[in-house]
Amino acid sequence: MPASHSHITAIIIGGGPAGLMVAEQLSNAGVAVDLYDAMPTVGRKFLRAGIGGLNLTHNENWPDFVARYGDKAALLKPALDSFSSDDLRKWVAELGVDTFVGSSGRVFPVEKKAAPLLRRWLSRLRDKGVRIHSRHRWLGWNNVGELQVQRSDKILSLSADMVFFALGGGSWSALGSDGQWLTHFENRGVACQQFRPSNCGFNYPWQADIQTQYLGSPLKSIAVSICDDDGAVWRQRGDALISSYGIEGGPIYGISAPMRDAIERHGQCTIYWDLDPDRSLEKLQQAIAKRRSKDSIANVLRKQCGLNGNKLALFKALTSKVQMADIGGIPSLIKSLPQTFVSVRDIDEAISTDGGICFTALDDKLMLKQIPNTYCVGEMLDWEAPTGGYLLTACFATAAWAAKAAVARKTD
Numbered sequence: 022m023p024a025s026h027s028h029i030t031a032i033i034i035g036g037g038p039a040g041l042m043v044a045e046q047l048s049n050a051g052v053a054v055d056l057y058d059a060m061p062t063v064g065r066k067f068l069r070a071g072i073g074g075l076n077l078t079h080n081e082n083w084p085d086f087v088a089r090y091g092d093k094a095a096l097l098k099p100a101l102d103s104f105s106s107d108d109l110r111k112w113v114a115e116l117g118v119d120t121f122v123g124s125s126g127r128v129f130p131v132e133k134k135a136a137p138l139l140r141r142w143l144s145r146l147r148d149k150g151v152r153i154h155s156r157h158r159w160l161g162w163n164n165v166g167e168l169q170v171q172r173s174d175k176i177l178s179l180s181a182d183m184v185f186f187a188l189g190g191g192s193w194s195a196l197g198s199d200g201q202w203l204t205h206f207e208n209r210g211v212a213c214q215q216f217r218p219s220n221c222g223f224n225y226p227w228q229a230d231i232q233t234q235y236l237g238s239p240l241k242s243i244a245v246s247i248c249d250d251d252g253a254v255w256r257q258r259g260d261a262l263i264s265s266y267g268i269e270g271g272p273i274y275g276i277s278a279p280m281r282d283a284i285e286r287h288g289q290c291t292i293y294w295d296l297d298p299d300r301s302l303e304k305l306q307q308a309i310a311k312r313r314s315k316d317s318i319a320n321v322l323r324k325q326c327g328l329n330g331n332k333l334a335l336f337k338a339l340t341s342k343v344q345m346a347d348i349g350g351i352p353s354l355i356k357s358l359p360q361t362f363v364s365v366r367d368i369d370e371a372i373s374t375d376g377g378i379c380f381t382a383l384d385d386k387l388m389l390k391q392i393p394n395t396y397c398v399g400e401m402l403d404w405e406a407p408t409g410g411y412l413l414t415a416c417f418a419t420a421a422w423a424a425k426a427a428v429a430r431k432t433d
Contacts, residue, residue, distance in 0.1 A: 029053065029431050030181040032168060034159045036063030037198070038413060039399025039420040040187030041142060046424035048149035055181070056151060057170055058197070059158035064139045065196040066189065070413070071135025077113065078106040078410035080126045089411045091278070093404035096380050097415055100387075100422035106414055116141045125259075127410055159188075161205035166392075183394045183427045187420065190374035190400040191216030200374070202401070211391060212379040217285075218371035219405040220412075221277050222269030223362040228338050235263050235331040243332070244295040245272045249279040250286065257407075258298055263331060266366065274372065275407045281365050281375075294339075294358040296332050305352035318345055326355055373412050375405040386426035387419060394430070396423040 029052045033040045036058030047054050056063070070076070079086060086106060090097050110120050110128060118138045119131040130138055147153070160169040160176065167178040191200025200216050207213050239260045246256040257275030261268055273280075276292065283290035297305065308325040322328045328336055337345070339360050344350060368374060378397045382389060387402070389395045399416040406412055 029183070029428075031055070031183045031185065031427075032057065032179055032181040033185045033187060034058075034168070034170075035185075035187035035189060035399070035401075036060070036153065036155075037187060037189050037399065037416070038064070038067050039189075039401075039416040040185070041146065042417050042420035043185045043187060043396075043398060043424045044146055044151045045142075046421050047428065048146060048151050050428045052183075052428065054151045055154060055179075057154045057157040057159065057179075059156065060197040061155050063143070063153060063155065064135075066193055066198055067139060068135045069193065069196055071133075074129050074133040075135045075138070076127045076129060076408070076410045076413070077120065078109045078128045078414045080106065080122045080128055086411070086414075089409075090404055090406050090415065093380070097404060097419070099385065100418040101415065103425075104418040104421040106410070109414055109417055112417075113138065116145070125409075159202065159205075162209065182431060184392075184396070185420075185423065185427075186395070186397045186401060187399045188401045190377060192218065192369055192371040192374050194369055198400075203377070206378060209391065211389060212382040214376040214379055214403045216368060216374045216376040217281060218365055218368040219277060219281070219375045220274040220372035220408050221281070221368075221370065222264060222273065222366040223267050223277075223280060224364045224366060225267035225360070225362060227263070227267070231263065231331075231334050231338060232265070235334055236265055238263055238331045239270070240331055240335065242298065243272065244298040245276060245292050246295070247276050247279050247283070247290065247292045249282065253279075255279050263335075267362070268360075269366075271408065277365075278375070278405060280362065284363060284365060289361055289363045291359050291361045294335070294360065296336065296355050296358060297327060302352055302356050305355055309348060309352060312348075318348070321348065321351070326351065328355070372408060373400060373405060375403070377401045377403045379403050386430070387423040388426070388430075394427070396427060398423050 031047050031052050031054050033043050033056040036056055044054050044056050087094050087098050087101055113120055120128050121131055122128055158171045160171055163169050167180050170177045170179055188202045189198035203213055239262050241260050243261055244258040246254055248254050255276045257272035259271040261270035261272050280290045312321050312325050322333055339358055378401055384390055387396050387398055398420040
């Protein structure tokens with residue numbers, strides 16, 4: 022059993038996965054924990070993620086997994102190494118929740134729901150003495166550095182031996198993650214980056230026939246790519262979705278960062294669809310060569326190229342009459358069909374966000390340099406990652422990393 026440090030007190034602001042993981046680690050060490058959250062119940066965004074099956078983590082080769090965090094990979098690696106995807110699965114198993122690896126390598130609870138896991142987790146935290154205070158909104162600090170928390174019509178002034186902020190990013194405000202806390206840190210002189218949408222959809226003015234016939238229909242088994250300003254090619258494969266406003270879905274989310282960046286810098290971005298990623302350009306050229314002379318272009322696209330339904334509609338919407346008439350050029354377009362976007366969906370609709378507390382404002386244990394014994398964890402830090410379990414894993418990992426470091430700092 023770990024040594025008890027019940028004489029040490031801790032306050033956690035934020036009751037999402039990161040905040041709850043901090044509470045888990047601190048209570049394991051016997052620290053007296055009070056957790057405050059503005060919403061009526063904790064874990065609301067976590068429960069929302071469960072609607073899609075609760076993708077906890079990914080079974081990817083570990084170096085490749087860490088690389089998913091882009092330019093923040095090196096900064097996050099110590100935390101990720103200390104609480105890896107394997108560690109996360111073991112922790113979930115300790116809660117009595119079995120997991121499985123899907124065909125794509127994504128890891129889910131067998132029940133594919135968040136509620137059973139959250140219920141067991143909260144029960145264990147309460148058994149360990151964690152006190153959860155809902156409907157308590159953090160308002161910043163007072164002039165002597167105490168935390169100001171509003172409960173109904175009262176404002177409480179709070180302090181503790183250690184403080185953890187796990188306030189989430191800037192999307193899904195209805196679930197409590199509104200990003201309004203950023204101003205409080207900026208007022209304290211903490212370096213921050215403004216939030217930007219990540220893992221998001223993009224606007225596109227579809228033609229009427231697509232709107233009426235294919236709205237909400239998935240573009241199955243496609244690939245999409247973009248070349249960023251550094252010459253790197255981003256490519257994602259999966260199922261995209263035609264929406265009322267434009268396009269969304271896993272492959273789009275996977276390249277949303279360079280798409281967003283290109284729109285910010287150049288006013289637009291161009292992506293390239295591969296509508297038949299299982300066939301090479303040469304195979305498509307050979308298939309078209311077998312067409313009958315009487316076949317119309319529409320029949321060529323359907324019979325020789327295998328384009329039907331929304332794929333065919335997408336192809337027609339993004340090509341000119343001249344391009345359609347050039348039979349020889351069709352295979353190249355199927356493998357690299359350009360589409361240009363000029364705007365991103367609203368940040369509140371994004372699955373996650375880029376921006377938040379800069380790593381330059383933190384030490385290597387995620388403690389604020391300007392405010393000793395105060396830590397920031399989870400999505401409120403300035404990093405982003407694609408969907409696929411990477412978001413939740415980093416939230417859990419940074420929380421566990423900072424909490425263990427805080428206990429060690431206080432007990433050394």
